[in-house]
Amino acid sequence: MPSFQSDDQRYAPTLPKRRQELLKWNGWGYKDSKFILNKDNHVELTGERYRLSGLTMPLLRDWMIQTLGVNLEHKSPAQPERTAADIPIPIKNEAFLLDLKKAGIPFSDDSQDRLFRAHGHTLHEIFILREGMFQRLPDLVAWPASHSDVVKVVALAAKHNVVIMPFGGGTSVSAALECPVTESRMILSLDTSQMNKILWIDEQNLTARIEAGVIGQDLERWLAEKGYCTGHEPDSIEFSSLGGWVATRASGMKKNIYGNIEDLLVHVQMVTPQGVVEKSCQVPRMSSGPDIHHFILGSEGTLGVITEVTLKIRPIPLCKKYGSIVFPDFESGVGCLREVARQRCAPASIRLMDNEQFQFGHALKPESSSYFSGIVDGIKKFYITKIKGFKPQELSVATLLFEGTNEEVAAQEKRVYEIAAKFGGLPGGEDNGQRGYMLTFVIAYLRDIGFDYHCVAESFETSVPWDRVLDLCRNVKDRLHRECKERGVQFPAFATCRVTQTYDVGACVYFYFAFNYRSMSNPVHVYEQIEACARDEILANGGSISHHHGVGKLRQRWLPRTVSEVGIGMMRAVKQYLDPQDIFANGNLIGPGQLESKL
């Protein structure tokens, strides 16, 4: 069994310890990559990282004006970078600091370091960064380098009654990283980024032992060097961490082949105030009472720190191919996806965009590099709308990703396109497919340019049984529009959805929602009210509280209704046993108000 010793050079993380040096402090992603209005007044993505980088999107500006009512004359720029003076003074537990220093664990109380770890990426949090300041931040950031470091930190925190909030990639969209404002103890943000090594790869069993702080892009890159992958590709893969995936029950776009995080997870180690919890073996399955892994999966940092994980790995597929299908309308598209799920022949990824999202994607089309491709597009459009009679205002597009051997991919393609044909779907080419996936990566960047023009935008997701998919999509979008109208939003809102995952019994549905808040005084509050209505609507439509974003603090009001009061009691009992002092007091899931007592 070959194994690799950790090697600082080899496993140098992409992201520096002071992440704000590479990443935006008040927005999404890399500092160098940003949507801007260039000198020709066209939208352009700066930098060189992405396929869209350096290109202009000539249709996007007009799309923003027409769809969201953006006025280019009315900008809403963000506040300048915050200095130490703007940031609340940290609470200090001197005895703890002394012990931590003795233990040799690096830490920092630098205001920028603290600020970077005070938030995730919900609209609310980013808006605070642009316009205000958090009331409560972590008081200290520590960087343990290994499992044993974490054991020490947790023991010290318990000893000195210091709060620990584990911090991985910081891409949470559930307000899970916001510090409870009423917390009067010192809060330590435990940054896992220095625990990022692949400890070993077991080619016999196709597993790898990995430290939980590794971020997705590094993990896949390093595994690829050995010819492997995990196949776990959440949209946040560039920045989110393995520990975060486990703690939130993450889902990757290629789950049809590789599974979601709970399917990939073979073994996991979590450090709790009560000690380390783990299984004694790494077996495919076992009957040993309730699966303790499922206490850890989705625990959202409330029980302990996830330090090491054994994941399944797979050889990198030989063939990877995008595809797309154009449907006359969303309904036939859903019919097709349902049939694909029934026949269990879904490719690595199959997603269906509604008409609004198709048009949005279309607006993101970069300037055509050649005259010829412009003509081809024209012919395609003519064929679909004129010959086939699809209405541009109704059609819907599915994007596909196939993986496997060449033969497997060919067979999969044939089968999927045959099913699609029964639902009136026409193959729409690889380009359209690829562009569809690109949308999911740039959407977070796009939100930032929206902010600059009085637009607030957010995404949220759910899972729902097949028979309710169409009703849920329609009703939730309708509810969003209606709530906007009733709350005095002056411009038409943008509400769109796509079906992003198929399962035997249902699907995952993802919504994008944006509106122009010009002439409104409290857009975030209005936004939150509307999103809450949308979640109510989702639940009334038989949908879930979340498919993979998690509960955090944003959705905890719906948790008791979701899992029953008894279910909450079970969670509370586990928490009570593992963490009687409430060291892991980030307030996620059940929430501080709902905990029995606070010491």
Place this chain on the structure above:
Amino acid sequence: MSSSEEQSRNSWIIEDDPSKVSSKHKDGFEDILEERRRTSDLRFIFRSRDVPVYKYSHPRSAQQIKDDVLKSDRVKYAVEQVSESTGTSTKEVYEEVQAILDEMAHAYKLGAIRALAMVLTKTMKRLYRRLYVNEEGINKLRSTIKEYPVIILPSHRSYADFLLVSYLFYNYDLPLPVIAAAMDFMSMKFMGWLLRSAGAFYIRRTFSNDQLYWAVFTEYVQTQVCNGDAPVEFYVEGTRSRTAKTYVPKLGMLKASLEPYFKAHIPDLMVVPISISYDRTLEESLYAYELLGVPKPKESTSGLLKARSILSEDFGNVHMFVGEPISVRQFCDGKVDRIVHSTAPRYIASLTESEEALIQDFAYHVVLEQQKQMIISPFVLIATVLMQNRDGIPLRQLVKEVEWLKRQTANLGGYVDWPGSESAESVVQHQLQLHGNILTLTDEAFVELRQSKPPPNVSKEMQRDIVISTGALQIMTALYRNQLLYLFVRVAFIAVSVNSSLHDTLTLDELYQRYSFLEQLFQREFIFMPGHTRQDFDKSILHLTHGGGLMVDDNRVLIKRSTNKYSTFLSQMFEPFLLGYWVVCQYLLSLPGDIHGKPLPKTHKATSQDVQQLVVRLLQEGVVKHYEIQSLDLLGNALLSLTSMGAITKDKRNGEVYLCPNQIVVSRISENLGRYIDLPSIPGSLLVPEVKQVAVPAKL
């Protein structure tokens, strides 16, 4: 520049003589018949129609709707269950489904709709002078139809109702509603077909135990609600009100229509109440005889043709008020948890108790809205005064009383259709003319009911005939008076309680007790929002004290100072009902007991007929004076109400329901009721009809 003539007057006024201004428009209403009288009917019928469509609707033909029902999960589920329990093959059960569907489904066709529009235009122009519609309501309805599925709930006091609604929708280029109609129309030869083609679908009156029918019916209604093919129209009162009072709402159709919202098939559902007020109801005399127990003729096309004679009569104006759309989502917001339907397939019917209770509240809310939007004709006021002056009244005094009542009506928020440009006397005279079949104005300027006073010595049979014909006239008059009661009933119940008090003061708590007893007793007679007794009471007290009709000091009502013309008028307005219910109690108390001292049970129908006989005897002997107490509707309501109050228990024998009075409760209610009115004394001999066997039980 302008001529000297124009300079002398305000140049933007065209017509300043009010009597020359047409009444096509008035106070938000528009007469939609006037244009028809001036322009070609054919052009109107064949013009192209640009109708609004629900934004999420998929266009379907009537046949496709039927096919979708046949293929639905709900019907499949019911078919399998029926097949299992009866041993019939699913194929045969499906044939049954097909037969039910063929009987039920509408066959919406534009051609037929145009044909119906033609017939309707001609008919409406003959029957009515003006057909007023509130335009703003139409505009709201038009935009609502695009946004959400729509349910149309008109008030129901005439067969003309659904014709008028369809005509209205045709006139304004709205999609013609599909209408839940009773089976009796289907059997009409030509009309049955025409109505079906114009969107009527036929529902059996009772089918609660027929699982298959229930499934087909539910699916048929719900698929159209969900897809918003066309607005769905039905009558929440279930049937035509024969009394012009609003009937207690029926819930079956409403439950079926609202369920898709609770199961989240649709984002929302908009319910639009329409109130249709007639100056004169087509069926007034039919209703009167029906209430007296003379059977109504069966609906048939030839019957309808015979009714052609009515085409030559004048039925005045009709007002249609299209109400504010009520969002089911908003009504239910925070009151139900739709999540409960997440754990079972939605085609299995399963409304929760709280949803059913909410639907009941909703139904009451709708009929109360309908009431509020009714237009009160001046004749309603005249009829109300006359019902308290049954021997007639001088015209001058009538006019005075009507004007006084008009003010009281307006104070309670009632909308009286009173032409502003005419004198009160000419308004009253015009109304007397329109309703000349009921009232006469003598040469001595005396207004009275068109009845012949019975000559002194006539046979028993003749007397009975006179009782019936006088009854018919008074009931017809009451039909108009009834249109005012909803407005006054709450304050009147307070007035009755105050007026009948034997003490100097009455605490508000006692008053509330007396008020709520009346509300409970008359729960079938008038519409009270369930659970709102306290609010209604408080609001009415406020109204009366502010109007000076009620003097309250330190939470005590000062009786003497609260007894005045208004309270007396109100008490008299409702006296017939109190008396009628009391007579029902007396009848129940007089029933001979069996060996255990319990009266023998009778059916509901037999009981009300027997009470009616008793009332006839009381009228013949002059013990009571209110002929309207003969109304089977009133007597039936009394029995239903007594049943719900525990004074009568129901007993099912051979599939028929028998009523068994509980004498203790009846006598308690009767005694309580006696505290509100002056009681006539009933000679014991009248209580027992033509006693053959003298077996008066000792216990009575």
